[in-house]
Amino acid sequence: MNTRKITTIQATAILISTIIGVGVLPLPLFAVQEGGTGAPLVTFLGLALGAIGLVILTQLGIRHPQKTIITYSEDIIGKWLGRFCSLFVILFFFILTGLTAREFGEVVVAGVLQETPLEITVIVMLLLACISCRNNINVFSYIHNFYLPIILAPVLIVVALSLKNANLLYLRPIIGTNLPDMFIGTLTISALFQGSFIMTIIIPSMKNPNQAIKASLWGISISGGLYLLLVIATVSVFGTEEMKQILWPTLELARTTAVPGNVLQRLDVIFLAVWVTAVFTTLFSSYFFTIYSIKQLLHIQDHKMLSYFLFPFIFILAMLPQNIFQMYEFIKFVGRAGLLITILYPGLLLMIDFLKNRRLKGSASQQT
Amino acid sequence: MRHNKHSLVLVLVFFLLLPLLSGCWDAMEMERRANVLAIGIDEADEIDQKKDGEVAHLKDSFLKPKGKLMKMTVQIAIPGRIPLGPDQGGEQKPVLVMSVVGHTLEDALINLQQQIADQVFLGHLRIIVLNEKVAKRGTKRLHDVLRRNPEIRRTAALVVSKEAASQYMKLMPGLDRVPSLYLADMVDNLSALGRFPPSFIGLFWTIYSSKGQEAYLPYLTIKQKGIIELKGLAYFKEDKMVGKTSPLEIGVFMAVKGDSEGGYGAFVQVPDTDEMVMVRVRSRKNKMKIERKNGLPHIRLKIRYECEIDEKASFKMKLNDSRVLKSIEKETAKDMKKSIEKLIAKTQAAGSDVFGFGEHFRAKLPQYWNSEIKTKENWARAFQQLTYDVKVDAKIHRVGMKAK
Structure with a gap:
């Protein structure tokens, strides 16, 4: 059986639908809180930082086309140190999965289903991801491909229709005023691109691993472009000061936007209904990454059983934050700290791998 | 044995369907x-x-x-009782x-x-x-x-x-x-x-x-x-x-604010006569330049009106000459300029920058804004000292279907 089935386009689609997720809603607020009118610039810098991390990871993957970060880290920095670091990677994505589910539940409970208990929305979503995770990586990629258009379309429609209310003055001055804050903002935003780490388990299943870098760049620029569009649209409609008062500016944008001709006077319910799929694919990816990595770390044959085993732990983790503010403080902190894992750690690995290879080559040429 | 397994599955399916009966938590008739x-x-x-x-x-x-x-x-x-279509009767x-x-x-x-x-x-x-x-x-x-x-x-x-x-x-x-x-x-x-x-x-x-x-x-x-x-x-x-403001001043406000949709009309006196014509604004174009003059915020406003004549209020006067039209244009521009200045002065006295001039200063002169203004209260004060130049240009292109 040929296990290398994922094409370059499929890999791109997985990246896009993984990156676009719950973050879509608070993203403009994060950008404005730290960057003021420089929010689009902050988003762009965050995107660039995220892209650098992804390129590093992809390079590593291309150098070790049969392995993921869990397995090649053992080759590069030694068996035990590698496993120790992998533990952190897994833990990070485990936390990310829980927080994604919680953030989803929090939005649904505040925005639409006010009577439904938070636990129910979180359980349902987690269960969905949990059951889907029992599939192999090919089905994983089909599911992502299938949902991609549904994820992109509503955001684009809302942005296009909202531009009627836009005021370009709100976007100026383009370079914000407070540089240290902008730097923190850049870190927060690039944390939203951490889902791209999924690339490391895709590469071993790609038909043509050498094309992985192409898939990475396309994936991150399409999803990042969408994020950028969203920030520009929300800032130009609301202005920075009003946005600081809104928890989910994107949702508010959908609420302000009407389809012309009195067809729909507010788009938020439709937007939310479709946004659920975007959350699902993100959750699906991080869940899948967690159990797939545990499987590789422990050298288990099959990851299916792990899926149910992790479920209660993720659920408990999701329930830990006491309220929405605590949750966002936690998310921002975890996201920024996670950059050490998703950018710095692969960066170090790549450097060591590179030096090691050169030494190997050097000693090989000396011998001949 | 096989039969048993079959019925077990059936029972399980029923249990799975059970939650569906409860319906939506947030269901509301x-x-x-x-x-x-x-x-x-x-x-x-x-x-x-x-x-x-x-x-x-x-x-x-x-x-x-x-x-x-x-x-x-x-x-x-x-x-x-909310009528959905055409008259459904009932009082x-x-x-x-x-x-x-x-x-x-x-x-x-x-x-x-x-x-x-x-x-x-x-x-x-x-x-x-x-x-x-x-x-x-x-x-x-x-x-x-x-x-x-x-x-x-x-x-x-x-x-x-x-x-x-x-x-x-x-x-x-x-x-x-x-x-x-x-x-x-x-x-x-x-x-x-x-x-x-x-x-x-x-x-x-x-x-x-x-x-x-x-x-x-x-x-x-x-x-x-x-x-x-x-x-x-x-x-x-x-x-x-x-x-x-008065209703007509809404039109003036829209002109300064830069809304292009015209709608208001006003009587304009034809120069050298006592006669009036009704000039209605069709659209406007607005150009605003901001600067600092002697340390105070200053704006230069240039507004161009596209108007039409809707009515003349007398039978005696003839309106069939492009020169008359020109003079009406000039008179219109003069009247508009006066009313714009009056409205700005009125809002300045109240310290209320409804036109959003401050946003222009914030966006285009960030250094000035960050060093001297920063807050809404400060801007309200600065706005009261704001100076302005208003230039109005009116063009009348349509007079309707009457030749005289």
């Missing part, structure tokens, strides 16, 4: 909801002051917010009008819920009418709950009324079966017709939050029974209404 279509807010008078509900607080044990009570009058749709009133008092809007809404059986639902709220007195006292205390509640539409209309807001709730305009829908449509259509700049509650919040501009709302008054008139534009300083 339409007729179990009290759909609030419009809210009117007044200050409570002496008699109403005593009606304090003690629902959200007790007189002694729970503290209550300071300040006067407000009176909220709501229009609630009666299920089944029953489609809405129920109720009044409650409260310390805050949410307090009033809680008091309202205490009085009706169905759950209050604000998702169909189309218009909020504020009495002039409430607007002058400050609208701050209303906005929090409106922003927080996910049911509220950001596109709902917010207007200021001369009369008590409760009167607007009781109005029965002849043109529409549902009074509040007529009111809301009126506000929406006014901006489509170029009678008023775009105005809805979300926009009000956006402007109110931003540092370099002040909010404005339509100012309505009741003419005769059931007839409402747009009487001007209420301008705010922060959350308090500080003044209003």
Whole structure:
């Protein structure tokens, strides 16, 4: 059986639908809180930082086309140190999965289903991801491909229709005023691109691993472009000061936007209904990454059983934050700290791998 | 054995289907909801002051917010009586009008819920009418709950009324079966017709939050029974209404603000005669340059009008000459310039930058803004010292189908 089935386009689609997720809603607020009118610039810098991390990871993957970060880290920095670091990677994505589910539940409970208990929305979503995770990586990629258009379309429609209310003055001055804050903002935003780490388990299943870098760049620029569009649209409609008062500016944008001709006077319910799929694919990816990595770390044959085993732990983790503010403080902190894992750690690995290879080559040429 | 397994699966499937029976947690039947279509807010008078509900607080044990009570009058749709298509007969009133008092809007809404059986639902709220007195006292205390509640539409209309807001709730305009829908449509259509700049509650919040501009709302008054008139534009300083303009000044305001949709017309005297013609604005173009002059903010405004002549008010005068048209253009421009300067001076005196000049300074001169202005209060002060040059250019291209 040929296990290398994922094409370059499929890999791109997985990246896009993984990156676009719950973050879509608070993203403009994060950008404005730290960057003021420089929010689009902050988003762009965050995107660039995220892209650098992804390129590093992809390079590593291309150098070790049969392995993921869990397995090649053992080759590069030694068996035990590698496993120790992998533990952190897994833990990070485990936390990310829980927080994604919680953030989803929090939005649904505040925005639409006010009577439904938070636990129910979180359980349902987690269960969905949990059951889907029992599939192999090919089905994983089909599911992502299938949902991609549904994820992109509503955001684009809302942005296009909202531009009627836009005021370009709100976007100026383009370079914000407070540089240290902008730097923190850049870190927060690039944390939203951490889902791209999924690339490391895709590469071993790609038909043509050498094309992985192409898939990475396309994936991150399409999803990042969408994020950028969203920030520009929300800032130009609301202005920075009003946005600081809104928890989910994107949702508010959908609420302000009407389809012309009195067809729909507010788009938020439709937007939310479709946004659920975007959350699902993100959750699906991080869940899948967690159990797939545990499987590789422990050298288990099959990851299916792990899926149910992790479920209660993720659920408990999701329930830990006491309220929405605590949750966002936690998310921002975890996201920024996670950059050490998703950018710095692969960066170090790549450097060591590179030096090691050169030494190997050097000693090989000396011998001949 | 095989049979047993089969039935076991069947039983399991039944258990799986069981949760579906419970239905949606948030299921709510339409007729179990009290759909609030419009809210009117007044200050409570002496008699109403005593009606304090003690629902959200007790007189002694729970503290209550300071300040006067407000009176909220709501229009609630009666299920089944909202006409959906063309006349469905029946002379029953489609809405129920109720009044409650409260310390805050949410307090009033809680008091309202205490009085009706169905759950209050604000998702169909189309218009909020504020009495002039409430607007002058400050609208701050209303906005929090409106922003927080996910049911509220950001596109709902917010207007200021001369009369008590409760009167607007009781109005029965002849043109529409549902009074509040007529009111809301009126506000929406006014901006489509170029009678008023775009105005809805979300926009009000956006402007109110931003540092370099002040909010404005339509100012309505009741003419005769059931007839409402747009009487001007209420301008705010922060959350308090500080003044209003005349209806024609709305057009002037739109010109300065840069709205291209024309709609207003005015009488212009034809030079060297006593005769008047009605000149109506079709569209406008607005160019604004900002700078600092002697340390003070300065704007140079250039407005170009495209007009048409709708009517001449006398039979004696002939209007068939391009030279006459030119002179009317000049006269129009002169009149417009005067009224623009007058309006700017008026808002300057009130310290209310409804035109949003401050936003231009914030956006284009960030250094000046960050070193000297920074806050809304500072800008209000700087705005009062703002100097301006206004240049108006009027062009008349159409005169209709009459040759003379």
